[in-house]
Amino acid sequence: MENVVLIIHLILALSLIAVVLMQRSEGGGLGMGGGGGGAMTGRAAATALGKVTWLLAIAFICTSITLTIFAAENASGSSVVDRLGITPPALNESDAPAVPEGDLLLPPSPDDNAPLVPTAD
Template identity: 85%
Template sequence: MENVVLIIHLILALGLIAVVLLQRSEGGGLGMGGGGGGAMTGRAAATALGKVTWLLAIAFICTSITLTIFAAENASGSSVIDRLGVTPPAADRGETPALPDSDLLLPPSADENAPLVPTLD
């Protein structure tokens, strides 16, 4: 059932993209005007595409919520580590890993006799 809803969701997403790209720009978005006025503006086609856009958007949201519910049911309150059945190594021994010596954390001291710029010999 989840795969069917997922396929419908993907078809709705592609349809929604197509319908939005088919719509005519009414200007104001990025400074590009839709242009034109008058009696033949294509407003009826724009409202039909607008209704299809709303219908696809509502269906897309419904399938999104349905997929979220399916994912929540499959999660069952356990983590990925619990599903693997492997315990972390630090939990097995009951120890915390040791820190390295503080001398290893410092940068190496500069040798007074060493040149600052490497030479190509």
């Protein structure tokens, strides 16, 4: 069933692309320019290609939701790594990088042997 919906989904996607490319251009991008035909009158005339575009878009969204539901049912709380059957290696303490002692992480204090400012002799 999932494969049938997936094939229908792909056919709808290709059909939607084809129908959108067949429509005539309305002028500039985002409705700007073009002589004020459809953008100025409030509602553009509904053409046959426009209706087919809406129908294909609604069907595409429905198949998208259906495929999402199928994917959620098949997931069942498992991970992709679980499906591979590979167990991750256990971490040993010897594998961890060595961390220096707490005294070595701090900057040197002024009481140490080296002076902070070199003196001129």
